[in-house]
Amino acid sequence: MHKDISKVALQRLPVYLNYLKTIPEKDGFISATVLASRLNLGEVQVRKDLASVSCTGKPKVGYEVKTLISELESALGYDNTADAVIIGAGHLGMALLDYKGFEEYGFNIVAGFDRNEKVWGKTEGGKPVFAMEKLPSLIARMHIKIGIITVPAKAAQEVCDLLVENGILAVWNFSSAHLNVPDGILVRNENMAVSLSLLVQHLTDNK
Amino acid sequence: MHKDISKVALQRLPVYLNYLKTIPEKDGFISATVLASRLNLGEVQVRKDLASVSCTGKPKVGYEVKTLISELESALGYDNTADAVIIGAGHLGMALLDYKGFEEYGFNIVAGFDRNEKVWGKTEGGKPVFAMEKLPSLIARMHIKIGIITVPAKAAQEVCDLLVENGILAVWNFSSAHLNVPDGILVRNENMAVSLSLLVQHLTDNK
DNA sequence: AATTTATCGATAAAAATTTATCGATTATTT
DNA sequence: AAATAATCGATAAATTTTTATCGATAAATT
Numbered sequence: 001m002h003k004d005i006s007k008v009a010l011q012r013l014p015v016y017l018n019y020l021k022t023i024p025e026k027d028g029f030i031s032a033t034v035l036a037s038r039l040n041l042g043e044v045q046v047r048k049d050l051a052s053v054s055c056t057g058k059p060k061v062g063y064e065v066k067t068l069i070s071e072l073e074s075a076l077g078y079d080n081t082a083d084a085v086i087i088g089a090g091h092l093g094m095a096l097l098d099y100k101g102f103e104e105y106g107f108n109i110v111a112g113f114d115r116n117e118k119v120w121g122k123t124e125g126g127k128p129v130f131a132m133e134k135l136p137s138l139i140a141r142m143h144i145k146i147g148i149i150t151v152p153a154k155a156a157q158e159v160c161d162l163l164v165e166n167g168i169l170a171v172w173n174f175s176s177a178h179l180n181v182p183d184g185i186l187v188r189n190e191n192m193a194v195s196l197s198l199l200v201q202h203l204t205d206n207k
Numbered sequence: 208m209h210k211d212i213s214k215v216a217l218q219r220l221p222v223y224l225n226y227l228k229t230i231p232e233k234d235g236f237i238s239a240t241v242l243a244s245r246l247n248l249g250e251v252q253v254r255k256d257l258a259s260v261s262c263t264g265k266p267k268v269g270y271e272v273k274t275l276i277s278e279l280e281s282a283l284g285y286d287n288t289a290d291a292v293i294i295g296a297g298h299l300g301m302a303l304l305d306y307k308g309f310e311e312y313g314f315n316i317v318a319g320f321d322r323n324e325k326v327w328g329k330t331e332g333g334k335p336v337f338a339m340e341k342l343p344s345l346i347a348r349m350h351i352k353i354g355i356i357t358v359p360a361k362a363a364q365e366v367c368d369l370l371v372e373n374g375i376l377a378v379w380n381f382s383s384a385h386l387n388v389p390d391g392i393l394v395r396n397e398n399m400a401v402s403l404s405l406l407v408q409h410l411t412d413n414k
Numbered sequence: 415a416a417t418t419t420a421t422c423g424a425t426a427a428a429a430a431t432t433t434a435t436c437g438a439t440t441a442t443t444t
Numbered sequence: 445a446a447a448t449a450a451t452c453g454a455t456a457a458a459t460t461t462t463t464a465t466c467g468a469t470a471a472a473t474t
Binding site: 178 | 218222229245246283285289291306308309311353379384397398402404406407
């Protein structure tokens, strides 16, 4: 098994994977040179990134696309599917429930939960929405370790506490609230405004 | 004006800003030490990041929160509000239309556009959804430079081309498609599955 | 008023990441 | 069959980023 994939490389691997899945050369070969120019990355960087998951590149031709795809998938751990639940079935929660990309990458959003009884029993992309009361038993029964928080900021900490109490180990936080968690619990904050601001920053720099 | 903010620091600045806006010490001071421990970052790193936008820290007490907030905002360019449009009024598009965080950061999502006439005329969070035909004139009239793509992958390139044709300079791509754009156009890809996979990666590493 | 404590800001060291270079290898061309 | 061209993979150099150290300073304490 390949190891020592740097943090930043790890962020680029899915980009390669994603791109490889869309190209016409699906049944042939692709070189690091071509890949680099298509994705606007450095040729050497691409080669180095790929070296961390593959050693099947052949001089003059490059990498077999099929092989590379499965090597990337396996390196990224997409083989072992991971289950997660979503708390908050507003538009964002529903969008994530429906997001096809997850399945493709081996993730499985099991269900959504919401306080509002109007959405109980609804399904989105085949995923059901339940009452909050059902959360503890479902998490326990299915040994779920990942919780996705898409509730308003005000309710986020409360929801987070509930998740942690019930054995969740990683939280993906879409609310703007800053979450306090005990040691050992991983929080990843997804702040949409931050992402957009980085885009704008870039825009104003280059003029 | 402060300069030379490193790329990675630039990604952390909004985190500080976001956190500062939520704390109880709003009217007082906060030290890099405290900020670091609250956000689980290195003390020196925080101090260095802040040094790139501020020089108002006082020994023994830290930084005045109010001052720091406005210094961060100005460094990040949140003074000059930026307008954007969203193409694709599915759940994700609707969620972004409704996302309150943007306004807070000085962004303004002007409107959504969709091919499906069932959603035309709807509003979400006060933002209207229009037919695609209205896109060119609105972009031109309001001088909008940012487009957010939340359509399915199949339609993404077509939408992207349309945006570019009409003068959009930056694209925030939520679809899984890889977009080809002319030089000078900035594309930022938001792959939800990537974010989740990084979370999971971290989870499986630390066990 | 002197001493202690907490923190800044700067500089230096360490670590991580990117970029450059180059020999080895494989297909293609002569 | 030999020469050529393209590309890999490895190693080295350059750059960027993170972490450590330390004197200076402002508030708190003695």
